[in-house]
Amino acid sequence: xxxxxxxxxxxxxxxxxxxxxxxxxxxxxxxxxxxxxxxxxxxxxxxxxxxxxxxxxxxxxxxxxxxxxxxxxxxxxxxxxxxxxxxxxxxxxxxxxxxxxxxxxxxxxxxxxxxxxxxxxxxxxxxxxxxxxxxxxxxxxxxxxxxxxxxxxxxxxxxxxxxxxxxxxxxxxxxxxxxxxxxxxxxxxxxxxxxxxxxxxxxxxxxxxxxxxxxxxxxxxxxxxxxxxxxxxxxxxxxxxxxxxxxxxxxxxxxxxxxxxxxxxxxxxxxxxxxxxxxxxxxxxxxxxxxxxxxxxxxxxxxxxxxxxxxxxxxxxxxxxxxxxxxxxxxxxxxxxxxxxxxxxxxxxxxxxxxxxxxxxxxxxxxxxxxxxxxxxxxxxxxxxxxxxxxxxxxxxxxxxxxxxxxxxxxxxxxxxxxxxxxxxxxxxxxxxxxxx
Numbered sequence: 001x002x003x004x005x006x007x008x009x010x011x012x013x014x015x016x017x018x019x020x021x022x023x024x025x026x027x028x029x030x031x032x033x034x035x036x037x038x039x040x041x042x043x044x045x046x047x048x049x050x051x052x053x054x055x056x057x058x059x060x061x062x063x064x065x066x067x068x069x070x071x072x073x074x075x076x077x078x079x080x081x082x083x084x085x086x087x088x089x090x091x092x093x094x095x096x097x098x099x100x101x102x103x104x105x106x107x108x109x110x111x112x113x114x115x116x117x118x119x120x121x122x123x124x125x126x127x128x129x130x131x132x133x134x135x136x137x138x139x140x141x142x143x144x145x146x147x148x149x150x151x152x153x154x155x156x157x158x159x160x161x162x163x164x165x166x167x168x169x170x171x172x173x174x175x176x177x178x179x180x181x182x183x184x185x186x187x188x189x190x191x192x193x194x195x196x197x198x199x200x201x202x203x204x205x206x207x208x209x210x211x212x213x214x215x216x217x218x219x220x221x222x223x224x225x226x227x228x229x230x231x232x233x234x235x236x237x238x239x240x241x242x243x244x245x246x247x248x249x250x251x252x253x254x255x256x257x258x259x260x261x262x263x264x265x266x267x268x269x270x271x272x273x274x275x276x277x278x279x280x281x282x283x284x285x286x287x288x289x290x291x292x293x294x295x296x297x298x299x300x301x302x303x304x305x306x307x308x309x310x311x312x313x314x315x316x317x318x319x320x321x322x323x324x325x326x327x328x329x330x331x332x333x334x335x336x337x338x339x340x341x342x343x344x345x346x347x348x349x350x351x352x353x354x355x356x357x358x359x360x361x362x363x364x365x366x367x368x369x370x371x372x373x374x375x376x377x378x379x380x381x382x383x384x385x386x387x388x389x390x391x392x393x394x395x396x397x398x399x400x401x402x403x404x405x406x407x408x409x410x411x412x413x414x415x416x417x418x419x420x421x422x423x424x425x426x427x428x429x430x431x432x433x434x435x436x437x
Contacts, residue, residue: 048078048079048080048081049079049080049081049332049335050080050081050082050083050332051080051081051082051083051106051107051332051335051336051339052083052085052105052106052107053070053082053083053084053085053105053106053107053108053339054084054085054086054087054095054104054105054107054108054109055084055085055086055087055108055109056086056087056088056091056109057086057087057088058086059357061355061357062357063086065351065352065355065357066084066352067084068351069343069348069351069352070082070084072347072348072351073338073339073342073343073348076342077335077338077342079335080335080338080339082339085105091109092111092114095108096118099118099123099327099329102329104123104327104329105327106326106327106330106332106335106336106339107324107325107326107327107330107336107339107340108324108325108327109159109322109323109324109325110124110148110156110322110323110324110325111320111321111322112144112147112148112158112319112320112321112322112323112389112390112391113390113391113392113396114396115147115148115150115155115156115323115391116150116391116393116394117394117395117396118155118325119148119150119153119155120150120394122328123327123328123329124155124156124325124326124327124328125155125325125326125327125328125330125333125336126153126154126155127153127154127155127156127157127326127337127340128153128154130337130341131154135341135345136346136362136364137154139346139362139363139364140157140158140361140362140363141158141161141361141362141363141384143319143384143385143387143389144158144161144319144321144361144384144389145157145158145361146389147319147321147323147389147391148323148325155323155325156323156324156325157323157324157340157344157361158321158322158323158344158361159322159323159324159343159344159349159352159358159361160321160322160349160352160353160358160359160360160361161319161320161321161322161358161359161361161384162287162288162289162319162320162358162359162380163287163288163317163318163319163320163359163380163381163383163384163387164218164221164285164286164287164308164317164318164380164383165285165286165287165305165306165307165308165317165379165380165383166181166182166188166283166284166285166305166306166307166308166309166379167276167283167284167285167286167290167294167303167304167305168181168282168283168303168304168305168306169276169279169282169283169301169302169303170302170303170304171302172195172207172282173195173282176191176194176195176282177194178191178194178195181304181306181309182306182309183309183310184309184310184311185250185309185310185311187309188210188283188309189250189254189258189260191209191210191283192208192209192210192254192258192260192261192282192283193209193258193260194209195207195208195209195210195260195282195283196208196209196259196260205259205262207279207280207281207282208260208261208262208267208280208281208282209260209261209281209282209283210254210260210261210262210281210282210283210284211261211262211263211264211272211275211276211280211281211283211284212251212254212255212261212262212263212272213263213264213271213272213284213285214251214263214404214407214408214411215400215404216230216239216392216399216400216403216404216407217318217320217390217400218285218318219247219248219251219403219407220318220388220390220392221308221311221316221317221318221387221388222247222248222250222251222311222316223239223243223244223247223248224247224316224388225246225247225311225312225314225316226243226244226246226247226311226312227243228241228243228244228245228246228247229241229244230244230392230393230399231392231393231399235393235394235395235432236429236432237398237399237402237403237424237425237428237429237432238425239399239403239421239424239425240418240421240422240424240425244421245417245418245421246312247311247312248407248410248417248421249417250311251411252410252411252417255411256411256413261281262275262280262281263411267280267281272284272285272286272290273286273289273290273293273294276290276294276303277293277294277297277298277301278298279301285308287320287380288356288357288358288359288377288380289357291305291356291376291377292355292356292357304375304376305375305376305377305378305379305380306379307379307382307383308383315383315386316386316387316388317383317386317387317388318387318388318389318390319383319384319387319388319389319390320390321361321389321390324339324340324343324344325340326340344361344362346362346364346365349361349362349365350365350368350369353365353369354369356371356374356377359371359377359380359381359384366381393432395431395432395435398427398428398431398432398435399428399432402423402424402425402427402428402431403421403424403428405424406420406421406423406424406427407420407421407424
């Protein structure tokens with residue numbers, strides 16, 4: 001991606017001599033005014049530099065917390081003013097358009113899913129030259145930091161993250177005689193059958209054992225469990241391999257054969273968290289975001305979390321992360337780095353993640369906040385050590401949309417899983433080929 005140059009035009013004057021005389025007069029006037037100003041009112045503080053920061057929408061509570069964190073930065077850096085802009089809709093489209101038009105913010109959020117494309121387009125400032133030993137780069141979780149590396153350069157620093165964990169209803173487990181969460185996927189399917197309840201009057205399912213979320217973002221680690229991959233080294237989709245299909249077949253079989261799992265639209269809900277909170281399912285695999293949502297929306301619900309059950313003998317989960325990145329065209333690089341280094345430093349990150357809305361990407365901050373021992377968050381923190389990062393190459397929309405559409409079709413029994421995935425893979429690769437050339 002290239003930034004369009006700006007061309008300036010100049011109108012010639014009829015008389016170069018007259019223009020020069022006028023210019024000298026203006027200069028003398030300006031210098032005189034400056035001398036008067038300096039002599040009469042000594043200037044003690046330089047003008048503040050404004051750093052523009054952009055991010056996407058969040059809850060009012062999170063917005064308030066971010067405002068407090070930014071105020072803390074400004075207090076410690078009185079020469080810098082942070083102007084925060086929330087882009088509530090079509091975030092990446094807006095950012096890409098502004099980057100092309102040389103109107104992007106100085107610092108902005110970048111999701112790990114979108115990072116590969118922007119890092120390859122020479123629009124982000126490499127941060128290697130700004131990072132000092134005191135910044136303690138080794139404190140970041142490697143799987144999160146690696147999502148923002150490209151050609152041995154670091155283009156972003158992860159501000160927070162979430163993995164996935166198993167959420168389970170304690171009351172439902174007690175009623176079913178289950179004393180501990182499932183440790184393997186086979187156990188999860190067995191538990192799901194036991195936890196599925198029926199209405200005595202019409203024999204319809206009243207509560208399903210497990211709530212399944214079909215998007216690729218929730219299925220990638222299952223593909224990896226059997227050594228499958230989403231994309232190859234060239235960035236082409238390869239998820240329709242026989243290895244990849246094995247993990248996905250577990251999902252289809254539980255939904256169609258066992259009839260012990262359900263997707264959100266089947267029960268009139270908008271998310272896995274809502275399915276679980278409303279008691280439509282006894283188990284669901286969700287991220288850290290579900291904890292405050294469930295506690296605030298369903299305060300009577302008693303639930304616990306556990307690491308995602310192992311598949312094919314392998315531990316697995318997903319890692320979702322977001323970084324602060326610097327616009328390469330910013331005119332305030334030192335100030336932009338100060339902001340990034342504060343927000344991703346130990347002090348700023350501790351403030352941002354202290355309420356539990358997100359998990360700190362620095363290991364030391366997680367330890368200080370006690371998240372490794374937190375009853376609900378410890379499973380999520382443990383997962384970062386073996387998580388699959390949520391990234392699928394430079395053209396995520398082509399891969400994600402193709403997969404999601406066809407996988408849903410297979411779940412509904414409209415075609416076999418293999419047929420669906422082959423179609424999805426071919427469609428994705430055709431789109432990628434068009435974008436590459």
